[in-house]
Every structure is written in structure tokens, then in C-alpha cells.
Amino acid sequence: MKTKLFPIYIVVLALMMLVISSCELQEVNENPNAPADAPLSVILTGAQGTLAYNLGLDAGLLAATVVQQTAGSNGDATSNDNYTSIPGRFNGFWVNFYTNNLNELNIIIEKSKAANAPYYTGIARVLTAFTYGTLTDSFGDVPFSQSLKGSANTAPAYDSQQQVYEGIQAILDSAITDLSQPAGSFITAPPGSDDLIFKGNVQNWLAAAWTLKARHALHLSKVNPTEAATKALSYLYEGGPDGKYRGISSNAGDVQVVFGAAQTNANPFYQQNTSRPGWVGLGASFVNLLNGNEVTDPSTKDAASLVDPRRAYFATALQSGKYQGGIAGIPGAFSLIGSYYGSATSPVAFITYPEAKFIEAEARLILNQTDPKAQIALNEAITASFNKVITNASDPNATAEKRAAYLAAKAMLTGDFQQDLKTVITQKYIALFLQVEPWIDYRRTGYPEVPLAVNATHSLNPNGQIPRRFPYPQNEQSLNKQLPGASNYQEPRLWWDK
DSSP, X not given: OOOOOOHHHHHHHHHHOOOOOSSSSOOOOOOOOOOTTSOHHHHHHHHHHHHHHHIIIIIIHHHHHHTTSEEEOSTTXXXXXXTOOOGGGGHHHHHIIIIIIIHHHHHHHHHHHXXXXXXXXXXXXXXXXXXXXXXXXXXXXXXXXXXXOGGGOSSOOEEOXXXXXHHHHHHHHHHHHHHTSOGGGOOSOOOOTTOTTTTTOHHHHHHHHHHHHHHHHHGGGGTOHHHHHHHHHHHHEETSTTSEEOSOOSGGGOEEEEOOSSGGGSOHHHHHHHHSTTSEEEBHHHHHHHTTSOTTSOTTSOOOSSOOXXXXXXXXXXXXXXXXXXXXXXXXXXXXXXXXHHSTTOEEEEEXXXXXXXXXXXXXXXXXXXXXXXXXHHHHHHHHHHHHHOOOXXXXXXXXXXXXXXXXXXXXXXXXXXXXXXXXHHHHHHHTTTSSHHHHHHHHHOOSOOOOOTTOOBTTBTTOOOOSSOOOOHHHHHHOTTOOOOOOSSSSOOXXXX
């Protein structure tokens, strides 16, 4: 839902979201926890905004570089490009998600429970589940059951990823219970304009919770594919795959924050490029697909006759009019993040309708590779992405005819499971640009088959392969005696990735 930021959030962002000059793309924001005596409405607004900002500039951008949607073209961004970033690079990611985001959400949960405000509780729980999910899918085992205790426990134990996943599903179950309470059963005023994402629309939050449950169920496709697919569909469809649909049902139900025009509350990708122009460009693998070519084609190959209708919105053109991405591990400034995600007022997406439909398409393929509803779901996912991103009705590459031709050429399922899985995941990789999910999908499925980065073999990435995880941050290695052990970009693999 495209909800723009309003003045109270601009004040919050002015304090929380200044981009600080440093040797990293982003240092830890100097953001004290939301005070416990502040109104719920103020804490919710700040929590949603800072989570979106940190998601975009930390988790989203790092994951996108790993799978070559983006490329580190200059400055310290180049160390992300071939996985030479030292563990200290991840301090900000960890601290922002724990000390800022999760603590703020926990304050909302505690205050709203005391005030009998279940809709606030439910919203905060959905975002808490999302945040823990992003952390564990990036680092593996993480503090969960003992986290958020403040000074009472400054060295929390790490829970296994399996336990964290079980906890995430339990949090979402509690959120669904909270959000299902009748509106007239409590006195406290429900969220409204302080909810940046849905303006207090509880049905949208319920759909988001069910879709997030489906996401985490399908993440376990390497653990038990049949169970993962069955559970994913049971969360999207009440009573099973032929029941009533209850996931996100349109682009209006997308969980995302749309940023403001002022520099202090602008989109994080825009702030990044404004502060450090050209440091982050687009990866060759991603631009190749936008050009209608194969992911492994040379980056200099001319665009095909049928290009992706979203190309002009996801990428910028060079002076020559061509679109070109940087080869992973070789610094170079080429196409940048385009206007849809790279403008001041662009959104940062958490979970969307296209993703819900990609989840459905894959789950149906796993259970029955000839299920015709898999093709329907795939078409709905790509069409929804077109409708979300394309804004120029006169774009010659995005006419109704070109969109239909693209679906026919790039999204037709054949009945061959591996080929169809590749099709679904490749299209999801394009549609979920700048989100963490494409990296998770790559680790689960091996698609898209992005090439290895150049000069990517070193002590933290001993085999030169695409990273399976991030190493634990330097702060955790130095300060938390409960750290499970040594880690790098490959080992130990995550529970669902073994």
C-alpha cells in the first residue's frame, strides 16, 4: 500500500535516519530505543520507518549484491561485491535490527498488551517475526528466546535456527489471534494514520501474517519439500489448496513503506546514491535478464528483441541508451538502481502480492508438477509485478502486447519440474528486486545460476562460491561469550540449507 510519510514521521526520521559519512556504506544509526513512556502511535511510526530504512540499506542491499542484482562499483562497496567485507561490516546490520528495531517492536507489544490494544500488538508481532526471519536467514543461529532483555542479559544465548523458525511461526499465530479480535471488544483506539503501511487496516495485516507464514514454510523446501509446500498452501488457502484464499490478494496489500521527498526521510537507496554517487550499481546477471538475455551471458551482449517490460523502472540507461551491469568482483560504474526503487519517494518492500503468488506457484509445482494452477499463479505474480512497477503508459517496451509476449516467451511452464522451477525462481528473482528473498531462493534451489564472482576466494570465502550466509558481526565475536563458534561466508551452513 503506497502510504506516504506524514509530519510526525519526518521528525522521527530527522533524528534516526541521517546517513553518516564513514568508511562503510552505513554505520550504526545513533538511535536510542523508543522511550517506553512515549505514545504507542509514535513508537509504531518510528519502528516501521526505521525497520524499512535498515532493511533497505543493510539486509536488502547486501543480499542483492550477493546474488548479483546489484554490484559494488566504487569505494568500500567493492568489498561486498567479492565477499571480502570483514565481520565488522555487519555490526550495523545486527545492532540496528536488535537494539533498534526489535526493541522498539517489543516496547509496542508490552505497552499494547497492558493497554488492551490487540491490533497494535498484532502489527508489532508481524513485524517482529519478519525481523527475526531476516536475521536468521542471514546469519543462521541467532539470539531469540533470551534476546531483548537489555542490561539484564548482555550476552544472550543463541537459539538454533530450527527453534527460531518454530518461534517465528508461533509469533505469527499470536499475531493472527490479536488481529482477529472484534473491533468492539476493546476500548483503546486502534491504529490509524500512525500505521505507515496500512493505516490500521486489520484485514491487510492478517493477510500479511498468513503470507509470511507461507514464506517461512516454503523456506524449508530442502528439509522436506512435500511438507514445506503443503504447509505453504495451507497458510495461503484456508482448508487447503482449494479453499478460500487468505494471503495478500493485490498490490494494495503489499507490506511496504513509501518514503518522503526530504533528504532526511528519503528512500535509503536514494540516500545511498546521493551521498556516494556510483558506489552501488546494478549487477550484470540482473541486467542481462532485464535485457532479455540469459543470466550468464556477457554483460556487453546487445539486448534481445524482447526486453523485460520493467527494465526502464528497475535500471537506468547509460549515455549510449544501453543497459549494462557490472561483473561481480570487477569494479565499474554502469546502470544504477532505476526510478521505481531509487527515487526519494520510492518504497522499501517487506512482503508483497507478487511474492505470495510466486510462493503458490512453486508450492503447487512441488506437489504436482502438472498442476494447471501453478501456471495461473505464476502469470498472476508477474502481471502483478508489471502493474506495480510500470508507470509510463507510452513505454514501447511495456505495452499490453509486449507484456503478453513476455509472459509467453519467459513464463510458460512445461511439465518438467527442474525447468519449471528455474522459470519460477528466475521470474521471482526479477520481481523481488532488492529484497532478501532472492538470496534465500538461490540457496534453496540453485536458481538463477549466477556466475561466480571474480577474485572471490579468500580467508572468509575459502572456495570462492556464492555466499551461503554472512559471518557473525565483529561485535558479537568480541563481546558475546555465547557465540556458537567461528563462521565465514560458507560455514556453518544454515539449518534449512544443508
